[in-house]
Amino acid sequence: MAPTGKNAGKRGPTEKQPKAKVARYLKSQEAQINEGVKSSLLLKGTRCSEIMGNVLKDLRAMKAPAAKLLTKKNEINLFDDSQSIEFLCTKNDCSTFALASHNKKRPNNLVFGRTFDNELLDAVEVGVENYKSLNHFKGAPKKRVGSKPMFLFVGDKWTKDETLKKFQNLILDWFRGDPVDALSLKGLDHVIQVTALEEKVYFRTYYVKLKKNPSGDKSPLPLLTRSGPDWDMTIRRTHFASPDMWKSSLKLPKSLTKKKTKNQKTNAMGETVGRIHLERQDIDSATGRKTKAIRVAEANEKREEREAIEEEQKREMESEGNMDYSDDSDEDEDEAPRKSKRRKK
Amino acid sequence: MSLSAADVAPAAFSHTQTDNLNEKLRFDLQNLTAFNEFEQLKPSTSEELEQFMLDKASEGTQQLLANLFSLPSKKSDVGPLALLPGYSKTDLGIDNSLTALPRSKPPPAPKEETRWSQFAKEKGLEDKKRGRKEWDEATGEWKVRYGMGSANKAKEEYPIMPAVAGDPNADPWEHQKSQKRAKVEKNNLNRLKNQERTGAVPKGTASKYEKKITEDAHSRSVQKTREAPGIPLDLSSGSSSSAPGSRGLANTKRALEMTRLSTASMGKFDAVRSGEGSQRRSGEELKIKRKGMTTTVSQTRSQESANSLKVLDSVLKGSAKKQKMRKTGQMSTGETGHDYDYDDNLGGGKYRKKKGRAGAGKLKSASKKMIK
Numbered sequence: 001m002a003p004t005g006k007n008a009g010k011r012g013p014t015e016k017q018p019k020a021k022v023a024r025y026l027k028s029q030e031a032q033i034n035e036g037v038k039s040s041l042l043l044k045g046t047r048c049s050e051i052m053g054n055v056l057k058d059l060r061a062m063k064a065p066a067a068k069l070l071t072k073k074n075e076i077n078l079f080d081d082s083q084s085i086e087f088l089c090t091k092n093d094c095s096t097f098a099l100a101s102h103n104k105k106r107p108n109n110l111v112f113g114r115t116f117d118n119e120l121l122d123a124v125e126v127g128v129e130n131y132k133s134l135n136h137f138k139g140a141p142k143k144r145v146g147s148k149p150m151f152l153f154v155g156d157k158w159t160k161d162e163t164l165k166k167f168q169n170l171i172l173d174w175f176r177g178d179p180v181d182a183l184s185l186k187g188l189d190h191v192i193q194v195t196a197l198e199e200k201v202y203f204r205t206y207y208v209k210l211k212k213n214p215s216g217d218k219s220p221l222p223l224l225t226r227s228g229p230d231w232d233m234t235i236r237r238t239h240f241a242s243p244d245m246w247k248s249s250l251k252l253p254k255s256l257t258k259k260k261t262k263n264q265k266t267n268a269m270g271e272t273v274g275r276i277h278l279e280r281q282d283i284d285s286a287t288g289r290k291t292k293a294i295r296v297a298e299a300n301e302k303r304e305e306r307e308a309i310e311e312e313q314k315r316e317m318e319s320e321g322n323m324d325y326s327d328d329s330d331e332d333e334d335e336a337p338r339k340s341k342r343r344k345k
Numbered sequence: 346m347s348l349s350a351a352d353v354a355p356a357a358f359s360h361t362q363t364d365n366l367n368e369k370l371r372f373d374l375q376n377l378t379a380f381n382e383f384e385q386l387k388p389s390t391s392e393e394l395e396q397f398m399l400d401k402a403s404e405g406t407q408q409l410l411a412n413l414f415s416l417p418s419k420k421s422d423v424g425p426l427a428l429l430p431g432y433s434k435t436d437l438g439i440d441n442s443l444t445a446l447p448r449s450k451p452p453p454a455p456k457e458e459t460r461w462s463q464f465a466k467e468k469g470l471e472d473k474k475r476g477r478k479e480w481d482e483a484t485g486e487w488k489v490r491y492g493m494g495s496a497n498k499a500k501e502e503y504p505i506m507p508a509v510a511g512d513p514n515a516d517p518w519e520h521q522k523s524q525k526r527a528k529v530e531k532n533n534l535n536r537l538k539n540q541e542r543t544g545a546v547p548k549g550t551a552s553k554y555e556k557k558i559t560e561d562a563h564s565r566s567v568q569k570t571r572e573a574p575g576i577p578l579d580l581s582s583g584s585s586s587s588a589p590g591s592r593g594l595a596n597t598k599r600a601l602e603m604t605r606l607s608t609a610s611m612g613k614f615d616a617v618r619s620g621e622g623s624q625r626r627s628g629e630e631l632k633i634k635r636k637g638m639t640t641t642v643s644q645t646r647s648q649e650s651a652n653s654l655k656v657l658d659s660v661l662k663g664s665a666k667k668q669k670m671r672k673t674g675q676m677s678t679g680e681t682g683h684d685y686d687y688d689d690n691l692g693g694g695k696y697r698k699k700k701g702r703a704g705a706g707k708l709k710s711a712s713k714k715m716i717k
Contacts, residue, residue, distance in 0.1 A: 013533055013554040031450040038449055095449035117451050151378035152405040159382050173446045176376050181432035184424055185413055193402045197387040206402050219414035222406040249447035
């Protein structure tokens with residue numbers, strides 16, 4: 001079997017290259033610097049009602065083509081054991097999921113969740129009420145397949161309640177689609193509004209028609225109509241990531257984080273000036289190695305000094321006149337042999 | 346005075362007036378989101394609630410669109426595209442207006458460059474993509490660069506194989522093979538070295554592989570000497586890799602013995618040299634001397650019979666080892682029907698392969714009932 005996951009790319013000395021098809025698949029499973037849309041896995045729990053089945057179908061319509069709807073029922077209780085949902089998400093290459101189920105204790109149950117690094121990150125269980133499917137708004141215009149939604153979060157509870165804060169993050173992540181850098185604004189055709197009022201969360205989808213602004217602004221006037229799917233939610237159980245896991249999930253690749261260049265500044269002229277920080281230098285007591293050039297220069301200096309002194313002495317002698325010839329001491333001084341010191345290198 | 350559309354049909358535009366909106370929204374334009382963080386009062390009836398939400402949505406969307414349409418844009422072949430904040434990817438993690446959303450997988454570790462890619466970068470070499478097919482001068486057609494029917498393979502096949510350049514006695518096909526093998530090994534070694542450097546493979550793998558290459562080369566050369574005709578088998582490599590091709594003392598003695606026995610009379614009448622003496626064994630002795638057998642006739646008889654009985658025992662009861670296991674109680678007993686005549690009432694014993702009387706098989710006691 002070709003190596004997968006962490007062992008991808010490792011090959012023993014005599015192992016053959018995997019087939020091109022396998023290599024392409026492995027490459028698609030690798031982590032990427034820029035991740036695209038998060039695919040959603042839509043599945044049914046132990047028992048599912050017709051309403052919840054329709055909910056899943058509508059979710060798929062909303063998220064198409066980044067959604068996978070599984071038809072079989074699954075005995076999954078992810079608040080006890082998250083292994084099976086993690087396995088399914090890994091195998092189907094989906095990092096978000098919605099698990100629908102129905103039983104007496106928890107009627108019309110829907111669990112929104114997401115995974116990170118093949119492990120369950122967050123999961124929020126909601127009870128769905130007052131559900132209006134896409135079919136309910138049959139004649140109304142609907143969003144195009146694959147278009148990005150606009151979002152509106154109404155209510156102060158989104159910032160005050162910790163659970164709702166995280167739920168908001170989950171909803172955004174779940175429904176936002178492809179995280180692009182540039183977007184054609186003409187293609188905006190729907191808005192999802194999530195309102196938090198008095199223990200309930202209202203999920204509404206509106207189709208947006210962009211009309212020319214009569215006041216002449218560049219931005220258009222939106223005309224909203226209900227397009228569905230709409231439902232009201234009450235939050236039941238939740239499972240949120242530990243702070244460590246949350247932190248590691250937010251880590252950005254190193255190539256995307258801004259690199260600070262220190263000690264460099266570009267001034268108004270456009271010149272980039274750098275600064276060098278030096279420690280205090282004791283110039284006076286600093287002794288260096290003497291090169292030949294320095295020695296020669298020093299020797300020359302000394303010689304010049306000596307010659308200057310001799311010249312002065314000569315002049316003094318001449319000025320004093322030819323009166324004193326018998327003074328031997330001066331002569332001895334003049335003809336004293338010069339010893340040149342030669343330092344061995 | 347020109348009329349505006351809002352004056353003509355106020356109903357159509359009534360819910361789109363935002364001049365009196367006093368709720369200022371917070372925006373995350375990268376995700377096209379607006380946050381209305383003001384406290385809201387819930388309307389009493391459901392129709393009022395729906396209308397309330399529709400109003401909020403309209404107002405919010407208008408504000409959001411106003412902000413989106415004021416973003417800088419770039420030209421593209423599908424029309425102008427608005428550049429969403431975070432597009433330059435330099436202020437991710439610093440810009441607080443962007444919602445921090447988790448990734449699906451942890452970010453990939455930066456790939457370490459291989460020696461070649463570093464060199465290519467320095468020199469400014471570009472990655473030239475070569476086509477799959479290559480013009481083959483010899484045949485005058487386009488052949489694939491590698492694989493079946495490739496030009497490379499054809500190049501290596503000569504109608505008259507030229508001799509190896511340096512050594513006229515060398516096998517040219519062997520030489521060709523060894524050259525190719527050397528190439529492959531060098532490539533593998535470099536690949537492993539690269540992987541070791543990146544940490545994909547544990548340290549020491551490359552050196553182990555290098556060792557293996559040299560060992561294989563040595564064993565191949567040894568095999569060559571063995572396979573060459575005319576060289577005695579006992580000039581084996583296994584004894585001493587330091588002095589291949591030499592027998593050594595023990596092997597020389599053995600070789601001498603073997604040559605002695607290779608006569609018709611098994612060395613019985615060979616002249617004995619001085620110093621050879623007592624260690625000689627005649628062929629007759631060697632013939633008889635088998636494992637565990639003595640030379641006296643009476644002992645031979647009893648030994649032979651004992652051996653034959655041993656063989657019979659092992660066939661009937663199982664080998665000596667198995668018998669011992671049974672004796673010491675290591676074999677399980679009483680767990681299957683084979684251990685004794687056990688009737689577990691499941692009617693398994695009544696199964697008959699054949700129909701009728703033949704299916705009954707061997708009967709312990711003949712009775713007409715059992716035959717049915």
